[in-house]
Amino acid sequence: MKLVISRFIAVLVLVIPGIVACIGFLKMKDSTFSYFAQFGDDRIVPEFNWFMFIAGFVMFAAGIGFIGGWIFFRDRKHNYVAAKFNKKRSGSNV
Structure with missing residues (x-):
């Protein structure tokens, strides 16, 4: 049950900025x-x-920036981004 609630909250965290972005587009x-x-x-x-x-x-x-940042950091965590966007490791001289 805890997993279901945490996934529901994760979906809400992405849906709310999407709705805000849609409302902003409609206002423009x-x-x-x-x-x-x-x-x-x-x-x-x-x-x-x-x-x-x-x-x-x-x-x-704000809505598009939040969703784009979330996708970028998720892809960076899974190493799906180009080499220039990977985190620099402290301690390496390269």
């Missing part, structure tokens, strides 16, 4: 779409919602 998309959609209305001057776009970008970058 919505702010861009609403800006271009305002060009069809002659009664208003189109304004870009920078706050929503930047908040979406931060959320997207």
Whole structure:
């Protein structure tokens, strides 16, 4: 039972940043779409919602960065990365 709970927590640790990245992407998309959609209305001057776009970008970058970092360190642990990304060993003169 302990293994099931730990695996469930591990999945949540990866799913939550993925959801945050998706929400960030949707915020960026919505702010861009609403800006271009305002060009069809002659009664208003189109304004870009920078706050929503930047908040979406931060959320997207944080989510993708977390998932990318997790994959990188997992691959580094299993020695799947190129030689230049392997950890330097202390004590060796090479």
